[in-house]
Amino acid sequence: MDSNDTDTLLALVLSLLNDQIFNTDRILDALVQCDGDAVAAANMLNGKQVPLDSEVRKGKRKRIELDSWLKTARPNTVSNGNSPLPPPTATLRPISKPGSSSIRVKPTSKSESKPVDLSKVLKQPPSMKKAPIGLPPLLLSSPSLVAEYTPCTLHLSVLPPELACKLFYIMVDASRKWSRNKWWLFDRVVESPHRTSFYARKHNGVDGDETWQEAAQYWYNGRATETPETFPPEMEDACKVVEEIVNEEMNKRRRFKLEWKNVVDGEKSWRANVAASNCYEGTKESVGLHSDQLTYLGPYPTIASISLGTRRLFSLREVIPAAEEGSRKARTFNIPLPHNSLTIMHASCQEKFKHSIPPQSVIDMYRPAFSRSSETQIEPSNCRINITFRFYRPDFHPASIPRCKCGVPTILRPDMRNRSEEETDRYWWTCYAGAQNEGKGCNFWKVMDIDAEGRGKFTATI
Numbered sequence: 001m002d003s004n005d006t007d008t009l010l011a012l013v014l015s016l017l018n019d020q021i022f023n024t025d026r027i028l029d030a031l032v033q034c035d036g037d038a039v040a041a042a043n044m045l046n047g048k049q050v051p052l053d054s055e056v057r058k059g060k061r062k063r064i065e066l067d068s069w070l071k072t073a074r075p076n077t078v079s080n081g082n083s084p085l086p087p088p089t090a091t092l093r094p095i096s097k098p099g100s101s102s103i104r105v106k107p108t109s110k111s112e113s114k115p116v117d118l119s120k121v122l123k124q125p126p127s128m129k130k131a132p133i134g135l136p137p138l139l140l141s142s143p144s145l146v147a148e149y150t151p152c153t154l155h156l157s158v159l160p161p162e163l164a165c166k167l168f169y170i171m172v173d174a175s176r177k178w179s180r181n182k183w184w185l186f187d188r189v190v191e192s193p194h195r196t197s198f199y200a201r202k203h204n205g206v207d208g209d210e211t212w213q214e215a216a217q218y219w220y221n222g223r224a225t226e227t228p229e230t231f232p233p234e235m236e237d238a239c240k241v242v243e244e245i246v247n248e249e250m251n252k253r254r255r256f257k258l259e260w261k262n263v264v265d266g267e268k269s270w271r272a273n274v275a276a277s278n279c280y281e282g283t284k285e286s287v288g289l290h291s292d293q294l295t296y297l298g299p300y301p302t303i304a305s306i307s308l309g310t311r312r313l314f315s316l317r318e319v320i321p322a323a324e325e326g327s328r329k330a331r332t333f334n335i336p337l338p339h340n341s342l343t344i345m346h347a348s349c350q351e352k353f354k355h356s357i358p359p360q361s362v363i364d365m366y367r368p369a370f371s372r373s374s375e376t377q378i379e380p381s382n383c384r385i386n387i388t389f390r391f392y393r394p395d396f397h398p399a400s401i402p403r404c405k406c407g408v409p410t411i412l413r414p415d416m417r418n419r420s421e422e423e424t425d426r427y428w429w430t431c432y433a434g435a436q437n438e439g440k441g442c443n444f445w446k447v448m449d450i451d452a453e454g455r456g457k458f459t460a461t462i
């Protein structure tokens, strides 16, 4: 989970805006384009660095510097689509000094002797792209729609019904002791609008208590914690079912270069070794738009998320690469997650999409199919429990995580906006000390070099 809670970020951007009024979608767009950086998003909206699409929408198309265009214009120039200048619309060549509005250029064709007015030629250059049209949110109400539009799959009624119900009760009871994540954002402490907890799966023969302790600490945004609890037996049972489904799905999918390779008897084999659990009570509890930190997961993780209790919407929104911003807009996909469903965020989801559980104006009460015991009545609940099963990679072991100048483990993030075709090219390690240290961190920033750091190419079995 990410500390950049969207509601907080929205409030922060609003506080930094000049007098203009923007709707929430526009601010979210700016935040997504600035990868969650509130100051950069506010600057962008305040006009310090306005992207082409919003300029066009506001009718403030960037003025073309005639002078510079004329200097660079060459006969038969072909546009690559990235140039801020329009390509010549005909084989034009300037014959007089630019600078006045009545510049004339002479066509190269000898048959046409009458000069044409350059401003007319420039009026609608064909390469000047129209603003991409924003599409309304799409409700993906079936597993096939989810698979078609997103890098996720949805699986319904996955656990034996009694196990799903029992696990719901156990986690709701446990959640009374869970905490709300707290962290520093600039100069203030913010708190996530839901409760969360971190579990380690014991006896996997790989890691000791201290390892899990550090990993758990960073689930809580760097706050020191006790060694996390181990999976309760019902969570262990659920995990086994989830692993089977995940492996079946993974065997149908392509692999990514930087993905962790775990092959058992020639088959891809995914295992969970930790789980994070969240409880959302009522309509308002939520988690803002984020992508999961990759610090211990490494690139291209597969994350399997069980939903229990009240149905909530899971929202996904792509981060459009900078190079494609002029041609397409991000769309929000909303997936209703009923009780006892499994959502798998497959490899590339954290690199391409952000996800959230938005607040809702209404929710249905969940009516458990079984009572807690023979003496108790069935009681409807307004809680949703989520358990995300994750695999913390041995080649991203806590001891191997770079420390920043504050001496604190850094966090790993993908360069979402500059990814190319299928694979994200770059990940970076950044200081995260500020989340707990009154907002004060260092400016440590380092591109991950997977080979130099001795990671990857890892084939292991657990």
Ligand SMILES: O=C(O)CCC(=O)C(=O)O
Binding pocket: 001, 002, 276, 278, 287, 292, 305, 314, 355, 356, 357, 386, 388
């Ligand atoms: O509750 C959910 O389904 C999502 C939780 C989540 O995004 C997270 O824990 O990182």
Ligand SMILES: [Fe+2]
Binding pocket: 001, 002, 290, 291, 292, 355
């Ligand atoms: Fe998440």
